Amino acid sequence: MSNGFVSARPVRRENVTGRLYPGVGHDSAPGILVLHGSGGAGGYERAYAEHLAEHGYTTLCVEYFGAPGVSDALSEIPLEHFAAAAEWLLERPDVVGGQVGVVGFSRGGEAALLAGSHFSRIGAVAAYVPSCYVFPAPTWMDGVDEECAAWTLDGDPVPYLPVEKHVDNPQDGADDALGDDAPDASTRAIRRASDEELDRATIEVENVDGPILLISGGSDRVWSSTFLSDRIIERLDDHDYPWEAEHLAYPDAGHAIRVPYRFDGEDSPTGEHRFGGTNAANARASADAWFHVLKHFQNARWLTDPSPSIRGFRTRSREPPTAQTHCDSEERAYSRTAAESDTSRSAAGRNASIADPLSAPPPTPDMDGTLDGDVVRVGGDARQRFYDSRGYGRPADGNRIELAPVEAAHLLARGDLDAVDGMGFREFLTRTGAVMEFVVYKDLRDRGFYLSPAREDWAGAAADHAGAGVDFVVYPRGKGPWDDDVEYRVRIAGERESIAAAELGDGVVLAVVDEDGELTYFETDRPEIEGGTVEGTSAGHRMQSGDDEYEPPSGLESDLLSDRVLLWESPDEMYERGFYGQRLHGRNADSGPLQLSLVEGAYLSERGYIDADHEAVVEVAREVEGDRFDRRLQAYAALRDAGAVPKSGFKFGADFRVYTDFSTVSDLSHSADLVRVVSPDHTFLPRDLSLDVRLAGGVRKRMVFALTDAKRGIDWLSVARLTP
Known part of the structure; x- marks a missing residue:
């Protein structure tokens, strides 16, 4: 019997990684797998598993990416991991039955339906805010450089809906776990995809060998989970599915329908959640859905004798129960859920006024x-x-x-x-x-x-x-x-606190709490320039020149104007291989005069490549930019000397965009970094820092600050969004 605490232990076996929560109250219990979403392992799913354990289910949180020993990203994850987890759980002497149930959240809901449709040892499925289609690996994740399969089966990619083909900028998809406010890329891809593409990506949910419960939010801003769940019910009906299937749609809730009896990291019950819906609506939906999940799994007949239940299909628009069932008001819900356990000592047995098939754990001594x-x-x-x-x-x-x-x-x-x-x-x-x-x-x-x-x-x-x-x-x-x-x-x-640039870097993570109490994490580092390479001490980022480095000829004839320098008869290689300046007649011109920026002109004149007087160029540039020009010139020179190619970063709101893998303009790839030049004593406002990093991440670049003093050299500071 339990001593009042739900125990948990890590599981590290071949093809099985996660945390095990033995069921409380009995020597043997049914088994349930819990699958996290695209936020990775180690989050709210553990609290959910503890709730299930308190209700008598031996629960395994399967860590399939984002944890030690497994993939870092939701990319090409073998579905066999879930089958192995089910087999491992069923082999335990304290687990009864011939099948396990599965609960999945978001992309974990997609995985739960996929696993249930392919493996007979997985029976009843409860899928929170799921999809009826298979989507690709999220390209916003580190390590996912291009669209690819999120899942594999028998070593082959599971067919997915090609989002990038149908969406101009898939980075804008609200599938982003960081909560981007951009339009829903998933829905746009569905609307534009061909019938053949949709058919290939559709999950064959009719093959699930057990009842299915779907939970969705009508105000979901990640993807249209209510629409996607409706399609699942329609497909089951079309295929004469022999088990019961139910869809609970909560119109005012969003994507964060998760753990009952708590808010999801927000501190205002009436505020909007970044994934859609209000915090209070999400909390009420989570509590109400929990009651139905327990009912879904409570009849253990599908575990010990998996014969079909009475067939039925229901989609219900749910208004969660009123005060006396789960919460007296929004404020009471907030004050209670914010203060109660989400890990070792669950609040489920203490506060849910639903039928509990097992006795609640005894109270613990006062502390x-x-x-x-x-x-x-x-x-x-x-x-x-x-x-x-x-x-x-x-x-x-x-x-x-x-x-x-x-x-x-x-x-x-x-x-x-x-x-x-x-x-x-x-x-x-x-x-x-x-x-x-x-x-x-x-x-x-x-x-x-x-x-x-x-x-x-x-x-x-x-x-x-x-x-x-x-x-x-x-x-x-x-x-x-x-x-x-x-x-x-x-x-x-x-959010309004000034942060000295000198205090960041060397792996320090900046955690910014905004006025709504939401959190944004930034990882900061100090790259170093050494010879032809710029190396980030944690990211391993490198700037390398090509095998055949180009050097311009000396003394090219030039004209210094008020805001730029013109080269009238420069060799074509000056632009094509050196990427200095821009064609005066446009980038499509094959030859002709070049227009150089003042910083390019100063760099080339100092080295004798053009005949303009260096001091004259600098004097003109200082009249235009002030003393800041000297810092920009120093940063430009350091990047060029390291083998990188800096160009104007104006269209990105930065000083430079930087090409780190350059051979010729004809084979030009995307720039890798955005560089902003600041003084060594610069202080950031988190709002400004967030804008810079967000813009850089949105165009798949790294944000780098050059802390430049004309007399003391340069300290490089890189900043990127982080999901711990």
């Missing part, structure tokens, strides 16, 4: 803390409960631990800590004022990471990184403060 300066001291068996098992705080004498205020706030919010000096979560958080820290801490915990405050008086890696402009030290998934490994060093900033 109180005492605030002493900037630490919270907790006694009893706190070390075993909090530090040894879940990485909170630092050990003190005996079984006591000391917590940072943000750690204590998180335990208060979860209900694992009852009070600190008599204060509950609300009073304690208000007193300490650590709201932004709490938002970041909770988000990273929800993503499956252990983390510690970066403090000199803390132990291990947390102390090693103290005083370096870092607020948290985040450990790799599966590790904690007792290990030396560090995954991220996190600096927290508010």
